[in-house]
Amino acid sequence: MTQQSVPSSAVRADGRAPDQLRPISITRGWSSQAEGSALIEFGNTRVLCTASFTEGVPRWLKGEGRGWVTAEYAMLPRATNTRSDRESVKGKVGGRTHEISRLIGRSLRSIIDTKALGENTIVLDCDVLQADGGTRTAAITGAYVALAESIRWARGKKIVKANAQVLKDTVAAVSVGIIDGVPMLDLPYVEDVRAETDMNVVVTGSGQFVEVQGTAEGAPFDRDELDALLDLALAGTTELSRIQRETLAEPA
């Protein structure tokens, strides 16, 4: 387990500086069933990420010599402060769930060399056990660790070649937002609901953008605000990438 806490010198409800992450914890190998897994915590947000590695690919991809990576996100009914109905009971997956699952899948595919993966499939399941803002960015950051662990597993099993560079880079994500005019990093729920602008940014370990999703919740935002948010996000993902590397450097 790797636990990190960035020093703080400022004024948010939880005492953090505007440019400071919440305490981040990644427990690698939390599940003994999956080929890769990580329990990731951004403060009180707690997401269990598992990677299921299986040989073969979906029918539409057969014979092309490439692998497939996809993701599913979901929330336990009582992850939040009040209970939500289960999507299985409602009989359909909601729009928000779909949207986040697609985002996680795209983010991880951006750093995968599907040729090097070969005709294998990796499914990332990101289940939010406890939610306090930033669940999708925690999910992406944790899913990367589970993904990397499952590729090591496959390499150990000789399913993936020893010298195949399946991972082209690392990937991490963080939320940023403007609250009372101040750009802030890594919003917990109480800040998220008050943010005028809310942005989720997915960045590779080498500092390039994979996704930039900014939304004006209250008032439209201008170019300067956009730039300030991007600066903050890049600083946050640099830190998260470092924690990911350390976590994966530890013996399993």
Place this chain on the structure above:
Amino acid sequence: MTQQSVPSSAVRADGRAPDQLRPISITRGWSSQAEGSALIEFGNTRVLCTASFTEGVPRWLKGEGRGWVTAEYAMLPRATNTRSDRESVKGKVGGRTHEISRLIGRSLRSIIDTKALGENTIVLDCDVLQADGGTRTAAITGAYVALAESIRWARGKKIVKANAQVLKDTVAAVSVGIIDGVPMLDLPYVEDVRAETDMNVVVTGSGQFVEVQGTAEGAPFDRDELDALLDLALAGTTELSRIQRETLAEPA
């Protein structure tokens, strides 16, 4: 009907310059049943937008003195080059459809003063009759016209007060992307599938951002590329805002 064609001096498959929109056409009042409607065309992309204005709000909003604006996006099965199964027949709305419906709704709510709207609901239906790239941005741009027309209708019926400023601004959207390293405006389908990076940008008439959604389809993108795409998008939405204003200035 307002039809616009930006002059071109360059080299895309359809002869446009990288910073040029496709021919844009907006037919206001295409439907005689809805309170507001517009058939919008971005080149071969053709979207029918209707605004259904009804008195009253959903239960969860009752008694707060505020209105509600929401949107639903869908595609006819043969809008595209090969036929897709109907979502009604499959029994569920797909993730992409959900995601776009939510985007359109958020975009329009960003320029609405829900207090001025009063306890009324406007539902925007955006049905893609023919698809050739940029359907979501055409939908937002056309839905704004239908929305504005429905508010005029409500004002004529005295459902909305004569002096209520329901619309705080106008809103339009455009897609941009990087193809073979060149940032380009308003991608048709053939360009969209080749883009390394794809971005949808929603901008108010006064030039502020409502949504910025950039995705690395092929390779991650850097800060300079992001900036070039935003410049292009702002030029495009400025032109679209002008066309919207002209369309709405014409007698019905």
Place this chain on the structure above:
Amino acid sequence: MTQQSVPSSAVRADGRAPDQLRPISITRGWSSQAEGSALIEFGNTRVLCTASFTEGVPRWLKGEGRGWVTAEYAMLPRATNTRSDRESVKGKVGGRTHEISRLIGRSLRSIIDTKALGENTIVLDCDVLQADGGTRTAAITGAYVALAESIRWARGKKIVKANAQVLKDTVAAVSVGIIDGVPMLDLPYVEDVRAETDMNVVVTGSGQFVEVQGTAEGAPFDRDELDALLDLALAGTTELSRIQRETLAEPA
């Protein structure tokens, strides 16, 4: 585009004689994506019909040397005077939709020689963009034009043999009803809701019946009334068949 208006000398809300059709318009090739298409208008009723021609047949028909023709009918949520919920959102196709889709499919199959078609499938999508009564009969009449156009396309592509007589006849449909004791042709919505008896009749170009669906909405009807309605319907479909032929005789 072919637009027809039958002269009138009588007393309905819209000034038509009891035995007169509404203005009929058929725009062939409205969609550039489908192998065949027609936008058909019966007065304010407006239906987009597309024919999707694909090689191969459903599994249950394989190897029999015969083709397959099927249809799906749907209505946009705001085709009507008040908005209806989308069937995709409700998660199921309603009984009325099912019933009409099946009727359209049977009607078109009645004039197709499936042996001559070969192992190919044609799906007709009939989407009501605006509804003012008679949507199912407009759909059948327009779908025939889209179907014929798609067969020409297939002949051009040599998918269907040059001399194959795939179409055994033409087919058109019209609604008739008894209002205040008077049999009337081609009912718009305001008449449809008042009709005591309502009948949809599908007839081939050579004047034979494919479907006769008469329903007593208010009071049961006797044999004389049934006969008067059938006379009216045959006159109407004769006129519609003529318009179909003229439309298809024009250069594409």
Place this chain on the structure above:
Amino acid sequence: MTQQSVPSSAVRADGRAPDQLRPISITRGWSSQAEGSALIEFGNTRVLCTASFTEGVPRWLKGEGRGWVTAEYAMLPRATNTRSDRESVKGKVGGRTHEISRLIGRSLRSIIDTKALGENTIVLDCDVLQADGGTRTAAITGAYVALAESIRWARGKKIVKANAQVLKDTVAAVSVGIIDGVPMLDLPYVEDVRAETDMNVVVTGSGQFVEVQGTAEGAPFDRDELDALLDLALAGTTELSRIQRETLAEPA
């Protein structure tokens, strides 16, 4: 129990004349749970019809002083020669089921005076226990008996006034078709699949039409054939109406 067999002098697979019904049996009160019920048999076709009478009407009809009658049709999975999947397991009601349920409901409403019924609801459930052609017409004919019994029950309970004429007439239905050019009455499955034209006719006890649904399965039909089929149907429903009256005349 009333069991009837029309004498025969002819040449069908089961020895019947072309204008002869199969043996008809109606067991009134087969269910001890429902307010009205009938097990009806047309040869091997066996349908259990129950009428559920409840006070009150659906919300959309409240306060209008009128009642509501509706119907649901379904088939047991092994009613037919090979097993079909259950619609409950498939998670949706098929098009054919919907269509027939709607037909039964309309047929029964045609002979009900909803004002005389008062604000009460009757649901007719028609479950096919064994199917051998003509299930929808048997269902209508049996449902009438269950309906009439439930109204007697309601009169006995003083829920419906003693002198209220809730039933304006009786109603029965039969199938007819053309096989090898010969019009025939009441088709069992083996005839039904061979019929060129298939028609279901719903007729009141006083001999007026409620529904006429004729479909060309093989070849279109002309006016003379239509007339011959209607003659046959009227003779059949006259006989069925007589059996219904006798069944209802017996002590419960």
Place this chain on the structure above:
Amino acid sequence: MTQQSVPSSAVRADGRAPDQLRPISITRGWSSQAEGSALIEFGNTRVLCTASFTEGVPRWLKGEGRGWVTAEYAMLPRATNTRSDRESVKGKVGGRTHEISRLIGRSLRSIIDTKALGENTIVLDCDVLQADGGTRTAAITGAYVALAESIRWARGKKIVKANAQVLKDTVAAVSVGIIDGVPMLDLPYVEDVRAETDMNVVVTGSGQFVEVQGTAEGAPFDRDELDALLDLALAGTTELSRIQRETLAEPA
């Protein structure tokens, strides 16, 4: 048809002794469509059981030389005293239905030698036509008769070898419960709702347990009560096994 009534000397609402079954009736071959069938009655509870025998097994079992037996239970909407909505209309199978279907399937598989059955599938459909308590136990008892009949049919058709011992034993089931402190056999609905403890017991013809499902509805139960209920159930299933044997001994 075999009808049995155990003599009684006691005090229940219907006059039975605590250890007495309701009148049991099994009509073998009630359906002429299925390979095996039985209409079983436990007093007013009436369940139609059909066995559909088909060659071949589900994909996951192919090539193992073993057969498959499964079951589906359902209730007609008006089997009970008040009407329930159809599961097909609700679009999903309820928990209770699922649970009982699984119980019936397991019970019948317990006495089947799937090797001797060969690669064949038997589906048991148990549809409750009228419900008065004990529907699941009646369904198991009747399904056994339908199952046995379908195996005879298959033996007649040489699909199953003449000397194959497909059935290892017979199986029957009964409900027992404690009412006002008194253990009682075969509860009708009025007793079932009052029972403090409710138990369904499935027993082979040779007197061994297949399923024991005891539930404290009101108060937890102790070891002595459990023992008394098991004694009662064993006596009841012994009687039911005898009736099954007699029914199957009769000529079809």
Place this chain on the structure above:
Amino acid sequence: MTQQSVPSSAVRADGRAPDQLRPISITRGWSSQAEGSALIEFGNTRVLCTASFTEGVPRWLKGEGRGWVTAEYAMLPRATNTRSDRESVKGKVGGRTHEISRLIGRSLRSIIDTKALGENTIVLDCDVLQADGGTRTAAITGAYVALAESIRWARGKKIVKANAQVLKDTVAAVSVGIIDGVPMLDLPYVEDVRAETDMNVVVTGSGQFVEVQGTAEGAPFDRDELDALLDLALAGTTELSRIQRETLAEPA
């Protein structure tokens, strides 16, 4: 956190004696969002149980002065050795899930005094994070702890009266089975699949039965085997009840 390990002196794959539980661990208050929660582990089986306490009851229970307790069970897709599809994605809850949810709900209601609870609702969510046999019995045992904690919370908030005896007893559950003829306690997955007979037993703290569910997976079982299994189960639940009491005795 309370962790318990029963000493062992025998011969199972994991070294346990036939009558020995796996190491049991209950972490009370694992979730900071729910009114009550427990992460329970039976060896590698790990279930997160949360209790959501809300004021008010479902509509059908209003005004009766009684509360309601219900439960939902689910499994994460990769809780097991191979990944299962999510029930939300499949669009329906499976039979096994339904069955277990109902079992947990009944078990907890058996020890609740709903009058003392007042018009309040407690929903228990039991989500299996990792599965290695006995998930339903672990869920019941853990749900009791979450339930008890939520009642303390409600008492602290004065929603439940200080002296109200809401809990009449404690409740715990364990699985037992016969493997190679030997009755064994608390089966992990490898033993569960080999068991000839499998039984889940739910017992109160005072040693009375709430549920007894025995199933012959391979061969039917006799009375002696049933008795041996019940003895084993009672010993196991006595131990589990002790651990529950100790867990709840610790300060939160």
